[in-house]
Amino acid sequence: xxxxxxxxxxxxxxxxxxxxxxxxxxxxxxxxxxxxxxxxxxxxxxxxxxxxxxxxxxxxxxxxxxxxxxxxxxxxxxxxxxxxxxxxxxxxxxxxxxxxxxxxxxxxxxxxxxxxxxxxxxxxxxxxxxxxxxxxxxxxxxxxxxxxxxxxxxxxxxxxxxxxxxxxxxxxxxxxxxxxxxxxxxxxxxxxxxxxxxxxxxxxxxxxxxxxxxxxxxxxxxxxxxxxxxxxxxxxxxxxxxxxxxxxxxxxxxxxxxxxxxxxxxxxxxxxxxxxxxxxxxxxxxxxxxxxxxxxxxxxxxxxxxxxxxxxxxxxxxxxxxxxxxxxxxxxxxxxxxxxxxxxxxxxxxxxxxxxxxxxxxxxxxxxxxxxxxxxxxxxxxxxxxxxxxxxxxxxxxxxxxxxxxxxxxxxxxxxxx
Numbered sequence: 499x500x501x502x503x504x505x506x507x508x509x510x511x512x513x514x515x516x517x518x519x520x521x522x523x524x525x526x527x528x529x530x531x532x533x534x535x536x537x538x539x540x541x542x543x544x545x546x547x548x549x550x551x552x553x554x555x556x557x558x559x560x561x562x563x564x565x566x567x568x569x570x571x572x573x574x575x576x577x578x579x580x581x582x583x584x585x586x587x588x589x590x591x592x593x594x595x596x597x598x599x600x601x602x603x604x605x606x607x608x609x610x611x612x613x614x615x616x617x618x619x620x621x622x623x624x625x626x627x628x629x630x631x632x633x634x635x636x637x638x639x640x641x642x643x644x645x646x647x648x649x650x651x652x653x654x655x656x657x658x659x660x661x662x663x664x665x666x667x668x669x670x671x672x673x674x675x676x677x678x679x680x681x682x683x684x685x686x687x688x689x690x691x692x693x694x695x696x697x698x699x700x701x702x703x704x705x706x707x708x709x710x711x712x713x714x715x716x717x718x719x720x721x722x723x724x725x726x727x728x729x730x731x732x733x734x735x736x737x738x739x740x741x742x743x744x745x746x747x748x749x750x751x752x753x754x755x756x757x758x759x760x761x762x763x764x765x766x767x768x769x770x771x772x773x774x775x776x777x778x779x780x781x782x783x784x785x786x787x788x789x790x791x792x793x794x795x796x797x798x799x800x801x802x803x804x805x806x807x808x809x810x811x812x813x814x815x816x817x818x819x820x821x822x823x824x825x826x827x828x829x830x831x832x833x834x835x836x837x838x839x840x841x842x843x844x845x846x847x848x849x850x851x852x853x854x855x856x857x858x859x860x861x862x863x864x865x866x867x868x869x870x871x872x873x874x875x876x877x878x879x880x881x882x883x884x885x886x887x888x889x890x891x892x893x894x895x896x897x898x899x900x901x902x903x904x905x906x907x908x909x910x911x912x913x914x915x916x
Contacts, residue, residue, distance in 0.1 A: 531848045534858030537636040539614050543853035546587035549574075549839065550610070550637075552603040552618035552628065554595040558751040561781045561825040562595070562620050566642045568824070569832030570617050572815055573840070581840055582847055582855050589613075593624040595749060596695075596724070600624025601631065608635035614857055615639070615839045617832060621749075621776075622646035622697040625661070633660030636859035638866060640839055640887075641665060642832035645775070646696035647704070650884040660863050662881055664831045664838065664874070666798065666890035668697070671774060672704025674892040675745060675796040678915050680712040682894075683770065685742035689718040691732070691756065693748045701747040701774060717741045724752050729759045737765035747774030747796075754785025761789060770794065779826045780905040783897070790897045794914075798827045798876070799893035800907050805830065809875050823906060831888075834874035838887070842866045 529538035541547050551570060553563030567590065574586045589610075591603035600619055607613055608631050616632055616639040619625045625644045632639050634657070641649075641663040648654065650667060679685045688709055692698035706716050717739025720732050733756070736744060744766075746756055753773055760766050771793040773782075778797040783790055802810060809830060816824055842865035847857050869887060872879040877889025895911035904910045 530850050530854060530856045532856040532858045532861075534860050536859040536863070539612070539857045539859065541584055541614075541855040541857070545584060547581050547584040547843075547855070548587045548589060548610070548612045548614060549836070550607045550613045550616040550618075551588065551590035552593045552600070552607060552616060552624070552639075553590060553620045554599070554624075555590070555592045557594065558781070558785070559595045559621070559749050559776075561750075561779045562643065562776070562828070563592070565779075565824055565826035565829045566617070566620060566832035568816065568820060569642065569829035570836040572812065572819065573833045573836035575815070575819075577840060581843060582849075583853070584855060593619045593621070593628065595621040595624065597623050597627050600626070600628035604628035604631040608632055608637060613637055614843065615862060617642065617835050617839070619644060620828075621695065622649060622700070623695040625649055626696050629661040630657035633657060636660075638662070638859070638863040640835040640866065642835045643775075643828035644697075645671060646700045648696055648700060650882075650886045652884060654884065658885070662866055662885035662887055664834045664876065664879060664887050665828060666888045666892060667886055668701040669704055670890045671796050671892050672701050673708045674894065675747075675772065675774065676705045676708035676712065676714075678794070678796070678894045679743055679745070679770075679772065680709055680714050682915055683743070685714065685770065687715045687717050687739070687741045688743040688745055689720065689736045689739060689741040690716065691720045691722060691736075691744065691746035691748065693722055693724045693752055695724070695748075697776065698748045702745060705745050705747070722748075722752060724749060726752055727755050729756045730763060733760055733763040733766060737763050740765065741769060743770040743772055745772045747776060749776045750779060750782045750785050753777040753782060757786035757789045757793065772796070775827050778895070778907070778911075780902040781825070783900045783902050783905065786900065788900045790900045793897055795895045795897070795911060796892055797895060797907075798831070799891040799913070800827065800830070801893065801913050804891045804893070805875060805877075812875055827907070830875040834872075834876050834879060837874065838866060838869055838872060838879065841872065842869070
């Protein structure tokens with residue numbers, strides 16, 4: 499029988515795509531005192547211990563990434579800037595809040611063998627293609643703000659074995675938003691809008707399912723592109739069904755256009771508007787203007803009664819370091835992601851007689867998955883076997899003023915539920 503040669507390019511393509519392929523198991527790597535089947539990071543005495551972020555830090559959604567990067571920076575400062583005697587070096591890539599950006603950022607980081615672990619991504623659309631690229635390189639990543647249910651679903655596959663998150667699963671957020679609309683506002687008809695991202699599509703799906711189970715009617719489920727600017731044709735289609743609410747858990751730019759244009763469309767003058775954590779930022783107030791006043795958002799509960807005194811101390815550090823309040827809702831989740839990683843590194847790292855540090859990549863991944871009753875800013879975190887680690891606390895807020903100088907989550911937007 500003639501042997502068939504498979505082109506190397508095809509094998510690589512199948513590996514990147516996560517498709518069906520066979521790769522012979524590599525022998526366990528042994529470096530210094532550590533043997534690990536995925537690989538070992540050696541950090542020479544006195545050298546930096548490198549942690550990477552992949553977050554959206556440019557463009558209209560930059561506040562989401564800057565907010566989480568700052569959370570990680572404060573965590574590093576709280577460790578005194580060192581771990582196991584090594585200076586902590588934070589490097590990163592902009593991930594763009596889209597699939598292409600996630601692939602680009604993850605590919606660049608995967609090529610850097612000095613990276614011990616990563617924090618990110620921000621948007622679920624980045625993580626879906628990006629997280630497998632990092633884990634193929636042996637880099638475990640903990641996301642502070644990915645919320646799409648599919649990322650931690652039982653059928654997600656082994657390419658996500660190096661992925662965890664401290665953010666809530668949108669199975670929680672979507673349910674809270676629907677319960678608020680139906681039980682608190684007493685609304686019976688709702689329309690939804692998503693932008694094709696795993697985050698928005700999954701979240702509106704959970705909202706729809708819950709709202710219908712409660713007895714409500716979904717009058718329309720529309721889709722837009724994140725780059726769309728004229729939302730009037732889509733909103734006109736929605737108006738035909740005469741909904742009481744439009745739920746659009748998307749991002750800042752497109753969300754701003756919908757918010758501004760909704761009241762211009764006949765039949766929608768009195769419709770309630772509700773977004774989610776992807777638009778929970780003073781930058782959204784800039785994008786939407788006064789049209790944002792009165793609208794609702796589901797987002798992590800940042801109130802003192804939910805997070806306790808440790809979060810107030812964090813806020814004071816943030817104000818002193820950056821001269822302003824946090825910009826979005828996931829800074830505390832990023833702080834917890836960083837601290838979880840540091841604790842796991844301290845658990846598995848080994849040193850030799852010369853003072854060099856060795857970290858097994860699978861050992862680090864396993865230690866993170868074994869996280870249990872970890873006391874974080876966002877609550878007590880315990881990771882399940884699919885990487886969900888959050889202690890989820892979701893609130894609903896209402897915007898009282900579009901003045902960004904008055905941005906103060908809990909007060910403006912005001913927490914109204916629970």
